[in-house]
Amino acid sequence: METLALLADGFALSLSPLNLFVVVLGVTIGLFVGAMPGLGSVNGVAILLPMTFLVPPASAIIFLGALYYGAMYGGAISSILLGIPGASTAVATTFDGRPMAQQGKAGLALIAAAVGSFVGGTLSVILFTIFAQPLADVALAFGPAEEFALVLLAFTTFVGLGGDDIPKTILMIVFGLVLSTVGLDLISGQPRLIFFDLPGFYSGISFLVLAIGVYGIGEILWTLETTRGKAPVTTARIGLRDLWAGVRQLSHSVRTMTFGSVLGFFVGLLPAAGATPASLMAYGMAKTLSRKPETFGKGAVDGVVAPETANNAASTGSLMPMLTLGIPGSPTTALLLGGMVMWGLMPGPMLFIEEPGFVWGLISSLYTANAFAVIINLALIPMFVWALRMPLTILCAMVIVLCIVGGYAPDQRLHDVWLIAVFGVGGYLLRKLNYPLAPLVLALVLGPLMEKAFRQALISAQGDPMTFLERPLSASFLVLAAVFFLLPLLKGLRRRPADAPGRTP
Amino acid sequence: MHRAELLMAVAMMALSVVFMVMATDLPIGWVPGSGPGGGAFPFWLSLIMLVAGAVILVRELRARQTGRAVRKPFINRVALLDIGLVCAAVVATIGLMHVVGTYVAIPLFLVFYLRVIGRHGWSLIAAFAVVTPIVLFLFFEVTLRILLPKGITEPLFFPLYAFFF
Amino acid sequence: MLNSTLRRAVAAACVLGAAAVVPPAQAADWSPNKPIEMVIMAGQGGGADRLARLFQSIIQKNDLADMPVLPVNKGGGSGAEALRYMKDNAGDAHKVMATLNSYYTTPLRTDIGVDIANFTPLARMAVDTFVLWVNADSGITTLDEYVAAVKEAGGAWKMGGTGTGQEDSLVTAMLEKEFGLTFTYVPFKGGGTVAKNLVGGHIDSTVNNPSEQLAFFKAGEVTPIATFTEERLEPLPDVPTMRELGHDLTYGMQRSFVGAPGMPADAQAYYIDLFQRLSDTEEWQNYAAEQALETDFLAGDALQEYFLKERAVHAELLEATEGG
Numbered sequence: 001m002e003t004l005a006l007l008a009d010g011f012a013l014s015l016s017p018l019n020l021f022v023v024v025l026g027v028t029i030g031l032f033v034g035a036m037p038g039l040g041s042v043n044g045v046a047i048l049l050p051m052t053f054l055v056p057p058a059s060a061i062i063f064l065g066a067l068y069y070g071a072m073y074g075g076a077i078s079s080i081l082l083g084i085p086g087a088s089t090a091v092a093t094t095f096d097g098r099p100m101a102q103q104g105k106a107g108l109a110l111i112a113a114a115v116g117s118f119v120g121g122t123l124s125v126i127l128f129t130i131f132a133q134p135l136a137d138v139a140l141a142f143g144p145a146e147e148f149a150l151v152l153l154a155f156t157t158f159v160g161l162g163g164d165d166i167p168k169t170i171l172m173i174v175f176g177l178v179l180s181t182v183g184l185d186l187i188s189g190q191p192r193l194i195f196f197d198l199p200g201f202y203s204g205i206s207f208l209v210l211a212i213g214v215y216g217i218g219e220i221l222w223t224l225e226t227t228r229g230k231a232p233v234t235t236a237r238i239g240l241r242d243l244w245a246g247v248r249q250l251s252h253s254v255r256t257m258t259f260g261s262v263l264g265f266f267v268g269l270l271p272a273a274g275a276t277p278a279s280l281m282a283y284g285m286a287k288t289l290s291r292k293p294e295t296f297g298k299g300a301v302d303g304v305v306a307p308e309t310a311n312n313a314a315s316t317g318s319l320m321p322m323l324t325l326g327i328p329g330s331p332t333t334a335l336l337l338g339g340m341v342m343w344g345l346m347p348g349p350m351l352f353i354e355e356p357g358f359v360w361g362l363i364s365s366l367y368t369a370n371a372f373a374v375i376i377n378l379a380l381i382p383m384f385v386w387a388l389r390m391p392l393t394i395l396c397a398m399v400i401v402l403c404i405v406g407g408y409a410p411d412q413r414l415h416d417v418w419l420i421a422v423f424g425v426g427g428y429l430l431r432k433l434n435y436p437l438a439p440l441v442l443a444l445v446l447g448p449l450m451e452k453a454f455r456q457a458l459i460s461a462q463g464d465p466m467t468f469l470e471r472p473l474s475a476s477f478l479v480l481a482a483v484f485f486l487l488p489l490l491k492g493l494r495r496r497p498a499d500a501p502g503r504t505p
Numbered sequence: 506m507h508r509a510e511l512l513m514a515v516a517m518m519a520l521s522v523v524f525m526v527m528a529t530d531l532p533i534g535w536v537p538g539s540g541p542g543g544g545a546f547p548f549w550l551s552l553i554m555l556v557a558g559a560v561i562l563v564r565e566l567r568a569r570q571t572g573r574a575v576r577k578p579f580i581n582r583v584a585l586l587d588i589g590l591v592c593a594a595v596v597a598t599i600g601l602m603h604v605v606g607t608y609v610a611i612p613l614f615l616v617f618y619l620r621v622i623g624r625h626g627w628s629l630i631a632a633f634a635v636v637t638p639i640v641l642f643l644f645f646e647v648t649l650r651i652l653l654p655k656g657i658t659e660p661l662f663f664p665l666y667a668f669f670f
Numbered sequence: 671m672l673n674s675t676l677r678r679a680v681a682a683a684c685v686l687g688a689a690a691v692v693p694p695a696q697a698a699d700w701s702p703n704k705p706i707e708m709v710i711m712a713g714q715g716g717g718a719d720r721l722a723r724l725f726q727s728i729i730q731k732n733d734l735a736d737m738p739v740l741p742v743n744k745g746g747g748s749g750a751e752a753l754r755y756m757k758d759n760a761g762d763a764h765k766v767m768a769t770l771n772s773y774y775t776t777p778l779r780t781d782i783g784v785d786i787a788n789f790t791p792l793a794r795m796a797v798d799t800f801v802l803w804v805n806a807d808s809g810i811t812t813l814d815e816y817v818a819a820v821k822e823a824g825g826a827w828k829m830g831g832t833g834t835g836q837e838d839s840l841v842t843a844m845l846e847k848e849f850g851l852t853f854t855y856v857p858f859k860g861g862g863t864v865a866k867n868l869v870g871g872h873i874d875s876t877v878n879n880p881s882e883q884l885a886f887f888k889a890g891e892v893t894p895i896a897t898f899t900e901e902r903l904e905p906l907p908d909v910p911t912m913r914e915l916g917h918d919l920t921y922g923m924q925r926s927f928v929g930a931p932g933m934p935a936d937a938q939a940y941y942i943d944l945f946q947r948l949s950d951t952e953e954w955q956n957y958a959a960e961q962a963l964e965t966d967f968l969a970g971d972a973l974q975e976y977f978l979k980e981r982a983v984h985a986e987l988l989e990a991t992e993g994g
Binding site: 167168170171174175178181185187190192193195217220221224225391393394396397398400401404405408409412414417418421424425428429430432433435451454455458459462463465 | 521531536542558561579581599603615618619623637651
């Protein structure tokens with residue numbers, strides 16, 4: 001009951017004219033950003049984060065939350081129409097979405113994606129509402145030792161569940177952590193790793209700079225190479241009548257939607273798992289459970305519905321560890337976390353106690369964001385199709401300008417803009433060589449937290465490292481972390497015994 | 506591709522050595538009674554980075570021996586020119602922002618990009634080169650009150666400030 | 671947006687018209703011709719940042735300045751970044767810096783090539799106060815009980831505070847010296863985090879500013895032991911000062927504004943006048959009273975003298991902390 005009262009207060013905040021406005025604006029921008037080939041919620045949030053200082057923090061996060069949602073909806077659009085996933089979360093959508101479009105059923109595919117997203121988003125917000133308060137109640141038990149153990153857990157799940165090349169994943173995590181130590185050492189108050197004695201490094205390297213570099217400039221270079229200037233152009237034209245015909249066909253997909261939502265939500269909860277694995281898992285399960293698995297990959301409606309429900313449900317799910325524990329479940333939530341820290345709102349156990357208005361305002365805004373997203377999405381589908389015909393060269397030029405100016409704006413240092421350029425080129429080269437970039441960004445966000453918590457815990461315990469194992473919560477997190485870390489290594493050993501000696505880092 | 510893999514692994518290893526050397530400015534060992542010193546995190550993490558880099562390097566070298574190395578070119582030649590041009594343009598733009606400010610550098614960048622990479626017509630280019638700085642000024646300076654760098658063009662903006670603020 | 675721009679233009683025209691008829695009381699020879707940058711020596715969200723942004727909003731709301739004041743955080747390296755920035759912009763009349771005690775301590779602790787004697791003193795707005803707090807569950811209510819408890823802990827007593835070398839650690843060092851105590855000093859990122867950890871029982875005491883702790887005090891979660899002020903604080907009338915208890919320990923955190931080195935004299939006069947009017951506003955006086963801030967206004971040469979004296983005091987304090 002207390003939850004309902006808090007939620008009602010939240011609605012009072014999220015239904016204020018300013019917040020309704022930012023929701024509509026965020027959803028609309030998000031849809032466009034998501035629909036752009038190559039650009040996803042990460043890019044949208046990274047580029048627009050500096051511009052949210054205009055409004056109070058609550059409205060800013062509501063805006064970014066809406067943007068996040070909008071982009072999750074929009075990601076399906078270029079997957080279906082162009083066969084290029086708008087973001088990694090929409091990769092699974094291309095499997096059946098593209099064949100459907102080729103068979104002339106683009107309208108149905110787009111509707112299936114929109115409705116699936118809506119169901120996934122809404123069901124998961126309901127789960128979120130139910131579970132948020134109990135999780136928040138463990139709040140005060142979290143001291144530095146528990147914080148450290150949790151952050152470590154987040155990293156190991158990334159190594160484990162990521163499925164990427166393990167040495168490269170570890171290299172990227174550690175690289176991000178080292179970058180996060182640049183600047184001032186809080187504990188001793190001494191500067192460290194000040195490259196070339198540039199004063200700009202005194203304040204460290206902002207995750208925003210890295211994210212804009214990697215996902216902005218780096219992405220442009222990537223697009224430039226893959227398309228070589230020739231953007232794939234769509235010829236799809238969709239009328240309103242196609243939309244309605246589609247909605248009626250979806251009654252067969254209720255079961256897929258339900259389990260897609262629940263699965264997505266809980267996978268999203270796992271720190272560092274996020275929406276991409278959720279959507280792939282949902283696709284796999286839908287195929288396994290289907291009565292006609294042979295239609296998958298050839299234009300099955302359920303093949304679009306499952307990943308789209310799951311990725312939206314997961315994006316809500318991943319907000320929960322971010323808000324309650326301060327641990328982001330995806331690169332986008334890592335950016336949101338960074339944003340909240342910038343506004344002086346420290347996500348984590350205390351947030352629900354210190355800022356209940358903010359938290360419940362955000363949760364309730366997810367309901368409104370969902371409702372608006374599905375309406376705006378359906379209404380604007382014909383327009384998205386048109387927007388996708390904008391020449392890629394113009395789009396790229398505008399994104400570069402946004403990266404330069406957007407990177408300068410938050411701290412007003414050209415130093416940061418130079419770093420963006422460096423990270424952009426570096427990130428592009430790393431991506432070409434299959435180095436995973438999300439762990440790098442995550443590490444830069446979580447690094448300072450991890451080091452500080454580790455050293456504070458040790459100072460409090462007079463330098464006795466057993467403190468991490470003596471406290472039950474921190475000990476159980478550490479055990480979980482060890483399991484997650486060893487699991488893929490063991491699997492790797494079993495699969496390729498020949499490589500074994502070289503694979504143990 | 507294979508050579509690029511090797512180079513990147515070596516570059517990462519070199520970078521980690523630089524980090525390690527720089528980290529030694531602060532104590533990198535265990536300070537009795539209070540845990541690791543200020544240089545410990547960067548130092549030992551850089552060491553892990555060095556090891557991970559070495560693992561990748563060894564793996565690639567072995568792949569060559571066993572003939573499993575990927576032999577396709579790292580970056581497509583046609584794309585390489587475009588990418589080089591865009592990188593150069595971005596660097597030049599940021600450099601120009603120091604000197605002549607955002608409102609000269611950005612239009613120059615747009616003209617270059619849209620003409621050389623995009624091969625668009627002059628009227629479209631002119632429209633973008635004029636409208637973009639105006640939108641940027643209205644959005645950042647007037648609405649968000651964030652001043653963008655102006656370099657030597659700053660005095661030209663005094664009348665605008667007087668009007669808008 | 672167009673609408674508000676228009677409105678602003680009309681408002682500006684009205685102000686100009688009015689100015690032409692009635693000359694302002696203090697006709698300064700200099701006025702800003704572009705927005706004024708307010709450099710903040712601390713990161714976003716901390717106490718110093720919130721206060722600087724409060725000043726900015728009061729200036730804006732009461733239209734005290736001719737141009738907008740734009741806050742910019744340059745908190746890197748405990749303010750080293752901000753100090754370097756001001757030094758590199760010597761002579762700039764459109765940049766003011768909101769300072770705190772790291773204005774002295776940062777150049778003393780790390781060699782960044784900045785001498786604050788060259789900066790242009792503008793105005794001291796407030797002095798923030800320090801109070802010794804413990805978790806209410808500890809049952810400690812008096813200084814004697816506190817000292818006994820710390821001694822009994824034998825060096826394991828956890829004192830939380832902001833970064834090493836910053837104000838809280840200096841006050842902690844003063845306590846150690848005065849009472850012959852040993853603390854385990856645990857540094858946190860900001861006063862808010864310190865407060866959370868005190869309430870959560872992860873640290874045993876802190877010397878936090880009242881503004882960070884008052885909410886928890888009202889909720890009965892923390893107990894104030896003594897204040898490091900000359901006189902008792904208004905929101906905590908029952909809490910004795912250290913001096914009353916026979917210990918000459920006082921410490922304050924100044925909140926001032928300074929200009930870049932070599933700021934033109936007429937610009938300096940303009941800002942001193944601006945901050946004087948800011949100091950007189952009702953909003954500011956009310957806020958200061960609520961947050962237990964001391965608001966004696968100090969400007970110009972008197973302020974410079976104060977800065978140099980404080981710097982000498984901090985040099986000694988730092989030597990005592992880092993030497994021991």
